[in-house]
Amino acid sequence: MSTTSQKGFLSFLYDCFRWNMQGSLSFQIFRLLLFAAMAFGIYAYSYQARSGLEVTGMSNIVSWGFYISNFTFLVGVAAAAVMLILPAYMFHDPDFHRVVIIGEGVAVGALVMCLSFITVDLGGPLQAWHLIPGIGQFNFPTSILAWDVLVLNGYLLLNALVPMYILYCHYKGQKADERKYRPFVFLSIFWAFSIHMVTAFLYQGLPARPFWNNPLMGPRFLASAFAAGPSLIILVLAVVHNFTNYKLDKKVFHKLRLIIVISAIINLIMLFSEIFKEFYFPTHHSIAATYLFFGLEGHDALVPWIWTSISGNIIATLILAFNPGDNNPKVLLPACFLLFIAIWMEKGIGLIVPGLIPSPMGEVVDYLPTWVELGVTLGIFALGITVVTWLIHPALILEERYEKMRASKMD
Amino acid sequence: MNSPKKKEGQMKKKDMPDTQCSRRSFLKTTSIAAAAGSASLVTGCIPGKNSGSSEEFKLKWEEYFKEHYRLMTQEEKDATISRLVRLAKLQRGLDLQMSSRPAREQVLYGYAFNISRCEGYMDCVKACVKENNLDRKSKTQYIRIFEMEPGQLDPSTGDAKYFHEVPVDNKFYMGVQCFQCENAPCVKACPTKATWREPDGIVVVDYDWCIGCRYCMAACPYWGRRFNWGKPEIPDEEVTTKQHYLGNRIRPMGKVEKCTFCVQRTREGKLPACAEACPTGSRVFGNLLDPDSEIRYVLKHKKVFRMKEELGTDPKFWYFID
Incomplete structure (x- = not known):
């Protein structure tokens, strides 16, 4: 171990790369499948880049679709890392301290997906440099989209650099200097809330769209994110626990479950509040909600979608709250998966598409994504999972070595 | 980006056979994907062997890096307009004012x-x-x-x-x-x-x-x-x-x-x-x-x-x- 302490940053990066090349056969096959999915995504995107966005299901009425839906949902997943960071770094919870690196890896993967979804949604991706302050024209602070660009990239940097610093110290066999990274951890906690609030404000700030123009949107975004994000993290932790040498304590699953239950219940209360407002005394502003929940003028593409989502949401919340299996993974993991999917359905398409239907001129159309959108989305999900594995795999090897080294020093 | 002339230029550059349609379109797709972000996509064309397209390439290149309209001086506005007019002439034979x-x-x-x-x-x-x-x-x-x-x-x-x-x-x-x-x-x-x-x-x-x-x-x-x-x-x-x-x-x-x-x-x-x-x-x-x-x-x-x-x-x- 002591030999590594002499090594510099480049060899750190090289070793991370080398470790990534190793791993079991099934792990490598899994990664090849991800690469195949990414290749398909690139193929679909190249078709879209040549023909224009007309090959998507979007139109002048539903001008945002599957891409922006997934973007919106994944911002929440990224923000949810704070639910590990806060107890790990602030309260020095030992269980969370061991898994916080995984949460940060998931956040980086989610942010890479967010930025990719925005990019593939652009009509002129090659003009994206017009956004860069200095050489472009950045409409800050007026445009909320400009804010979003800032907070997302900032959060990506924070979530990449803090763990990288800690891992690098561990790689050198040193303890990371808490005085150096603690201010950035504070910043990233504040920042996690801001990325989701700013993304909510993106929609909330549009009086043109009564379905979105709702002060509950930001808080509800946070509640649903803190339910869906930790659900995903539980699933990732289960994979890590079962398929790697990095074993986790059962307590961490229990603690995460509590976080999920509380967030999911708050989320459902807010959902109920929204539904009450829309339907107790329906006004002109309830038309979009009517379209979503009951259909309008014969257009009802989202009705089964949203009811599936709400049922899944309620069932998963009940299971997690009453915990019938007493943290038995065979109950816990499917419930987390169900909750994650249900919130994805609701906070993705269930939120974005009805905001645009009917058009401000009252026209109702349905939206269905095309194979191009599904293919590009598949590719971006594969990219995100790849990023997560490429980050977590070497990180866990490093942490395991560091733990062993400290244990041997103690002896 | 889709004018037939440019596609041809790109084909020639990549030495693709004209005969196999499906393969050709597949190669075109993959080659464009490979070139994403590069100058070929930036300007929508690669200077081919046919004369005239190099002028088109130059015009598109200059167009790509131009300023926001409100920050242009009158000379820059005149320049971009003359480029756009020339491009319309080259690509579609249109005489614009x-x-x-x-x-x-x-x-x-x-x-x-x-x-x-x-x-x-x-x-x-x-x-x-x-x-x-x-x-x-x-x-x-x-x-x-x-x-x-x-x-x-x-x-x-x-x-x-x-x-x-x-x-x-x-x-x-x-x-x-x-x-x-x-x-x-x-x-x-x-x-x-x-x-x-x-x-x-x-x-x-x-x-x-x-x-x-x-x-x-x-x-x-x-x-x-x-x-x-x-x-x-x-x-x-x-x-x-x-x-x-x-x-x-x-x-x-x-x-x-x-x-x-x-x-x-x-x-x-x-x-x-x-x-x-x-x-x-x-x-x-x-x-x-x-x-x-x-x-x-x-x-x-x-x-x-x-x-x-x-x-x-x-x-x-x-x-x-x-």
């Missing part, structure tokens, strides 16, 4: 629409499509005419897809388009300042600066904006060649566009195409700062209203009843 004429002094445009007079003939729509070089393939329209039931004043209750002889008894007609808001939500939304309100009150888009995020479309309460989902298609013989940089020039793919009160006409002292085409005289256009203008007469003597006033967007478009 393109203007960058700024807003006139002491002018603020306003529009009024007489809902008791309009009979729904849609001549305005036709004239607008022709004048503004709107995409024929997607049947893009800036103007929509809603057939309304009596007792209603909100177009969202009307029918804009009517296809029968007009006028129909006991119905009235209401035209909507971009209302050129003074406090425009779209302008506020744009992350790159690619859309703004000109001093004469027209909200314009710098099509080359727009990144196509469509946040402005989500922000507009009047559904006044359109997106170029594909490459706009206008037959050569139907192209309106008298163009304005901020107006009716043919839009690139993937950019947002909108009604500009026909900036290419109105800044030359003419009426917008819709107002000129209207056979019933329902459309009144003029300078709000000129006390003797017809629009001022309407605002003073008729009962007028604006759509969705409660949003505080302050449109420069009024409806009135005789």
